[in-house]
Amino acid sequence: MSRPVLVDSSWYIGQARRGRDPLRDLAPIAESRDIATCGLVLCEVGRGLPERAHLDRFRAAISVMLYVPSDHRRWEQTLELAWTLDRRGVVLPVQDLHIAACAAHIGAVVLTFDEHFEKIPGIDVTDRIF
Numbered sequence: 001m002s003r004p005v006l007v008d009s010s011w012y013i014g015q016a017r018r019g020r021d022p023l024r025d026l027a028p029i030a031e032s033r034d035i036a037t038c039g040l041v042l043c044e045v046g047r048g049l050p051e052r053a054h055l056d057r058f059r060a061a062i063s064v065m066l067y068v069p070s071d072h073r074r075w076e077q078t079l080e081l082a083w084t085l086d087r088r089g090v091v092l093p094v095q096d097l098h099i100a101a102c103a104a105h106i107g108a109v110v111l112t113f114d115e116h117f118e119k120i121p122g123i124d125v126t127d128r129i130f
Helices: 007-019 022-030 038-046 052-062 072-087 094-106 114-117
Strands: 005-007 037-038 067-068 109-111
Touching: 005 094, 007 022, 007 052, 022 037, 022 052, 037 094, 038 052, 038 094, 052 072, 052 114, 067 109, 072 094, 094 109, 094 114
Parallel strands: 005 037, 005 109, 037 067
Antiparallel strands: none
């Protein structure tokens, strides 16, 4: 099986804004890769869903994904990444840095439309998986 794919909230939101069903779009990818998530993505996407039925469907999909826990070590990695990049003049949202730390922890590719991830060293980023 190929490397896991950690799907960033910007990808879910971008697909929905294009009138696409992000969960349906992930189904073919899930045939050959693990789809991963973390608590920040869960909250960022979930809070924007307009109806309880959409939230319930999203939660059901998340429940079968590879979940990266945001324990103390992930937050320490996030802090180290933020501190190092800040010293280089690259100041990025902590949410993106934490999602990147989660992706790095499991060796995942980040599926995103957010260009911030391209500024994070050691993170493989794409806006589509073939």
